[in-house]
Amino acid sequence: MNVLKWYDTHQRILPWRAEKGQAPNPYYVYLSEIMLQQTTVATVTDYFERFITKWPTLEALAEASLDEVLVQWQGLGYYSRARNLHAAAKILAKLSKIPSDPKILKELPGIGDYTAAAIASIAFDYPIIPIDGNIMRVFARLFAIPYPLPFLKKEVFIYTSHMADGVYPGDFAQALMDLGAMICRPLNPKCAECPLTTKCQAYNEGKVSEFPVLKIKPEKPTRYGIAYILLCEGKILLEKRPLKGLLGGMMGVPTTPWGNEALNPEDFFKFEKNLEWYEVSKQVKHTFTHFHLHLTVKVGAIYNTNTVIFKSDGYGQKIFDGHWVTLDNLENVALPTVMKKVIKQIPDEIFKKDSKQI
Ligand code: SF4
Structure with a gap:
């Protein structure tokens, strides 16, 4: 488990992440994962801090009005997330807990496959790996997967579905996310500092810059x-x-x-x-x-x-x-x-x- 060892000493300090030896706060994980949809960690950090200061618990958030939530959300974009966050908080506050099963999480407003998997694995150690852009990039290079999106995602899902059952699924998922964000970066990956060099096919074939294979994007109107x-x-x-x-x-x-x-x-x-x-x-x-x-x-x-x-x-x-x-x-x-x-x-x-x- 090279990746877990690496994570132990190199993990990012994030305000929603549990400190070593502490159990994660499911509300923090849930809130951060909704905010992180389509948005960078750097942008989300301030908003997250502001939200948990104003609404320290799920119940407090559920009692806020939608307008109050939208005011705090302004500037973060993709405002349907704020509306869904508020609607889901009301449902979860009635349940008095955040479910650990990704299938149940997916029934909540604003939670799709990725967010359900991320909340389940990070907050509850549920054996599933959320596949985000960082993880897709790591796997595309690790196994030299020759397909662009959306086929790449399906292929990565096949690889990850064999890996999630190990110990500490939450840490494993976060380790892969951190590795993608800090080491296996889109441009100029730091292969010399990577714990996966011996296993990485793209690296060993000298083809890192060829993966992931990119899809040509249509121009925005x-x-x-x-x-x-x-x-x-x-x-x-x-x-x-x-x-x-x-x-x-x-x-x-x-x-x-x-x-x-x-x-x-x-x-x-x-x-x-x-x-x-x-x-x-x-x-x-x-x-x-x-x-x-x-x-x-x-x-x-x-x-x-x-x-x-x-x-x-x-x-x-x-x-x-x-x-x-x-x-x-x-x-x-x-x-x-x-x-x-x-x-x-x-x-x-x-x-x-x-x-x-x-
Ligand atoms: S060796 Fe390089 S390309 Fe391969 S996973 Fe590590 S950082 Fe990414």
């Missing part, structure tokens, strides 16, 4: 939209996005739908027919998993927050259901990163002055 910043007496008009879909449940300034072509502003909604909009010269650019987004930003002002605002979607007009939020209070609002970028476009002189002066 670009979508376009217009974001409207409407100000009134030091407040900004925000709307809550629908719970389902991208950035669901988060707050943001109203935008046109995000389409594949640059939009003609007249084709979509406007708030008040005669309102003059100031167009910010710089577009806001943001990249989501499946597309790039370019937003044109328009800033306008009205004089009374009680003004009834209509929104037209090109087919008809309806009363716009928005929330006026004081500009100074925006840090307490669950704003996704793209919306923070948009709001940053408010010219400084407008942000500081009363918006009536636009």
Whole structure:
């Protein structure tokens, strides 16, 4: 067990990890694994600390409101994770425990094969190896597996299913994760420091740079939209996005739908027919998993927050259901990163002055 020996002295110190000789805290493992979906350890660490300070137990998290959770989550991205985390915490708090069986874990919102295996093995020493990108890379090189994803994952699953039954499955899984993150890195792997050199086929054949075999990625499309910043007496008009879909449940300034072509502003909604909009010269650019987004930003002002605002979607007009939020209070609002970028476009002189002066 070269890998376990190596792990004993080289493991990463992570705030959700149990210290040597201590049992893992299943809540910490669960919370960290949800946060780590699609996100790096470096980014997650601060968020994790903030969450366990505010909600030290699963029960405390279950009692929080979804809005509170979304506010703490803002900036971490993939907001469906926050909604699922909150929904699952409520279910788990009723059970008074986190299940150890990956099949049961997978029935919870937001938990797929990988997360179920990671929680089960790390928190409960369940004999299963979660297959993440790091582990796939290690195995692709170790056995010189000649396939790109998704076939690589199936092949790695076959290899790992024979290995999980050994002693300390949790440590074994974490050792492989750490080895992938610290030694068998995507670029410039540190083979000289690796405990697996004698067994590594790619290394012994001098072909490390050829594995894993990469799949050619299709180019991400670009979508376009217009974001409207409407100000009134030091407040900004925000709307809550629908719970389902991208950035669901988060707050943001109203935008046109995000389409594949640059939009003609007249084709979509406007708030008040005669309102003059100031167009910010710089577009806001943001990249989501499946597309790039370019937003044109328009800033306008009205004089009374009680003004009834209509929104037209090109087919008809309806009363716009928005929330006026004081500009100074925006840090307490669950704003996704793209919306923070948009709001940053408010010219400084407008942000500081009363918006009536636009
Ligand atoms: S020897 Fe090199 S390529 Fe092989 S597993 Fe170790 S770090 Fe990765």
